Amino acid sequence: MIISIWNIRGFNKPIKHSAVLNFHRENKVDILGVLETRVKSNKARKVLRTSFNRYSAYCNYNKHNNGRIWLLWNPMTTKVDILEEHAQVVQCNVKHLVTGMSYYFSVVYGSNNDGIRKALWSSMTQDCGPDDLTGSGCDFTWFNKHEAATRVYSKLDSILVNSNWAQQFTQTTAHFLSPGISDHSPAMLSFHDNDMPKRSFKFLNAWLDHPDFSKIVVENWKGNIQGNPMFRLMSKLRNVKHGLRKLHTDHFANINQRVRDKREELAQCFQCLKSSATSAVLIEQEQTLSK
Missing domain, CATH: 1.20.5 (Single alpha-helices involved in coiled-coils or other helix-helix interfaces)
Incomplete structure (x- = not known):
């Protein structure tokens, strides 16, 4: 079972819809939180109908007109009950239909207002006492995509779990992938290998x-x-x-492999940038591969 969160930094362009769909399928994600969509409520239905018609979805437009948080999940493997929603967080109960496993899941996209954001974290800390789950992959989960002289990196994204989770789900791991089309790394939480049945014929x-x-x-x-x-x-x-x-x-033979090779090159580029963050050559390579 795979949970993922991705700050997509704008979700109006079809190229980003395709990137999220590919990410969802290739990583066999059961439930995905998409943050910072910037999609107006009057356009959201069309986006969901045209690009994500095979998925169930929930968006928090009732609490924020930009739909700051979207949830997308595979209805064949996952059942989601929304428990509470705010402008900064959507809380839900998730049941994995294959294994019968259930858990509480909160998707958080903090406000840019310090006071509002701190009030949220204060409340969540009191309620469940979350700790940062140790992860692998990218050390920094955000970068500003500038040239070498003004390039900035930071860790802005985390997966938090409380003590009850750590005791019940001892094998969960966090992994932060290369940002790809966004400036944020997608974060993945894995329980175990999700061996979903493969289709014998796929239309490209x-x-x-x-x-x-x-x-x-x-x-x-x-x-x-x-x-x-x-x-x-x-x-x-x-x-x-x-x-x-x-x-x-x-x-079209091996087109998927060629795409995977390019993504692997991008991931390796980001690994190199971890130790040479201002390298003009690596930044130029990253910008070329990200196009």
Whole structure:
């Protein structure tokens, strides 16, 4: 089971929707808190409907007009009951439908106002006494994306657990990945390997841009197949699938591996920046790989 939090620093652009979807799928995330969306309430429904229609979602627009906190979860593996919401925090009860494990989960995005933020942390500290869960990955979870002379790093993101959590979930670990399209690192809390079933066929949106895509679909669909309507439908779909698999083999083979290689290069770049934070060469490399 995987929990994740990511301050995305603006969530209006489709490229960021795709990045979050890829992150969600590749890491088999069960529930994801997306922070600092900057999406107005009148646009949120469209974003969720077009990009995240396979996920259940909750946004705290009732408490803040910018929807500072979004929750996205996989309804096939996770059940979420919202217990309380504020402008800075959404508290919920989460049940993992595969293992039956349940826990309380709070997603916090503190206010820029010192007094308001301190009041929140004071209240949470009194209620549950959280401690910072030791993590791995990026030492600094935020950077300003400036050039070498003005580059700044800081640890702004944390995963906090209380003593009850530490006693009940002894194998949980925190990991902070490279920021990618954001200026904040996504934070992941893992219970154990989440072995979700894999699909035998996946549709790649990149196929739509290939000049032969429509021709392949039409030619494989229009075959004269005998039998009842359901048999004809399934046969046509199977023929189209075979045609698209050949298209993939001929023109898109290993594209996912190439994307993973680039992301690994970016992650290695951030590792190098940990010891050479103002290196102009590394910063130029990071900016090129982040595009």
